[in-house]
Amino acid sequence: MVSEVLEGLSIRPGGTYVDATLGMGGHTEAMLSRCPEVKLVLGLDCDAEVIKYAKARLGPLANKVRFVCSNFIHLPDVLSSEGIGQVDGILMDLGLSSFQLETSGRGFSFFREEPLDMRMDSLGTVTAANMVNRLSVKRLTELIWTYGQERWAKRIARHIYDRRKRTPILTSTDLAEVIAHAIPRRYHPRRIHPATRTFQAIRIAVNRELDNLKEALGSFSSCLRPGGRLCIISFHSLEDRLVKTAFREDVRLEVLTKKPMAPGPDEIRHNVRARSAKLRIAQRIDNDQTTRNQSHDNEQTILQEQYNFGVDSVTSQ
Numbered sequence: 454m455v456s457e458v459l460e461g462l463s464i465r466p467g468g469t470y471v472d473a474t475l476g477m478g479g480h481t482e483a484m485l486s487r488c489p490e491v492k493l494v495l496g497l498d499c500d501a502e503v504i505k506y507a508k509a510r511l512g513p514l515a516n517k518v519r520f521v522c523s524n525f526i527h528l529p530d531v532l533s534s535e536g537i538g539q540v541d542g543i544l545m546d547l548g549l550s551s552f553q554l555e556t557s558g559r560g561f562s563f564f565r566e567e568p569l570d571m572r573m574d575s576l577g578t579v580t581a582a583n584m585v586n587r588l589s590v591k592r593l594t595e596l597i598w599t600y601g602q603e604r605w606a607k608r609i610a611r612h613i614y615d616r617r618k619r620t621p622i623l624t625s626t627d628l629a630e631v632i633a634h635a636i637p638r639r640y641h642p643r644r645i646h647p648a649t650r651t652f653q654a655i656r657i658a659v660n661r662e663l664d665n666l667k668e669a670l671g672s673f674s675s676c677l678r679p680g681g682r683l684c685i686i687s688f689h690s691l692e693d694r695l696v697k698t699a700f701r702e703d704v705r706l707e708v709l710t711k712k713p714m715a716p717g718p719d720e721i722r723h724n725v726r727a728r729s730a731k732l733r734i735a736q737r738i739d740n741d742q743t744t745r746n747q748s749h750d751n752e753q754t755i756l757q758e759q760y761n762f763g764v765d766s767v768t769s770q
């Protein structure tokens with residue numbers, strides 16, 4: 454959804470933008486190619502290796518990018534330490550980059566035998582191996598059910614427990630095998646690997662992805678100048694729900710996408726992983742408008758309270 458994102462960010466000459474999930478720099482490259490007169494892109498990623506990769510890939514375009522290795526929850530601090538004020542647009546393209554999935558060697562893929570790590574940020578303290586070998590069956594079940602929406606969560610957790618009593622589960626293929634055995638063969642999904650949902654769940658938990666998103670959503674609108682845009686691409690229904698709610702409840706934002714945008718069939722044909730992508734866009738409203746909205750909300754509350762009071766007094770008579 455590159456062109457939708459570029460439209461959504463309303464890229465303009467002289468503007469300053471944040472790519473809060475730089476990844477391999479694909480979106481940043483598109484922004485700078487579409488509008489070479491952009492003043493600056495702040496490219497943030499929590500994965501130091503990914504940043505090195507993006508820097509090399511962007512070549513001469515990298516002159517317009519300030520690369521920062523940080524969790525996006527720290528964006529307000531990063532902006533102030535970099536001497537950048539409010540910005541014209543922020544992009545978040547959540548989840549995993551192709552580099553992490555295919556090349557990082559950190560066990561994100563069930564197709565390659567790699568250490569079961571799954572940390573995007575190598576400074577994170579908990580690995581996937583820690584989780585699968587230490588969490589209780591109850592906690593594992595909850596995690597796989599909630600983040601993976603996997604109906605076989607309980608059986609998978611039990612199989613993990615039985616297997617780790619014999620030998621610890623240390624590689625991605627080890628874990629994938631345990632999961633495939635836990636799900637009765639006739640119930641194996643036809644279009645995805647049986648371990649897909651469980652791997653997604655464990656990755657989300659290891660990287661605290663929903664907590665990070667929630668925290669970022671609380672502060673990003675204050676990083677935008679009035680008129681600035683916030684574009685968020687999510688891949689999980691729980692992420693999309695967080696974005697939808699935060700956009701609706703933030704008085705500084707006007708929601709520009711009543712319904713999320715989705716990739717067309719062509720894009721899905723080229724990139725299967727895009728099939729569950731959802732893009733939501735919001736615009737920072739100006740400060741006066743925010744105050745007007747807030748006072749409008751207060752007025753509404755007062756009116757509501759008066760109304761309730763009236764009803765109560767009528768009933769109590």
Ligand SMILES: C[S@@+](CC[C@H](N)C(=O)[O-])C[C@H]1O[C@@H](n2cnc3c(N)ncnc32)[C@H](O)[C@@H]1O
Nearest residue numbers: 474476477478479480498499524525546549550
């Ligand atoms: C889907 S990729 C982004 C791809 C990118 N838009 C491109 O075109 O190449 C998501 C990236 O976000 C990064 N990421 C995920 N959570 C993050 C967080 N809390 N803070 C900073 N970066 C994060 C990941 O390390 C990954 O590189």
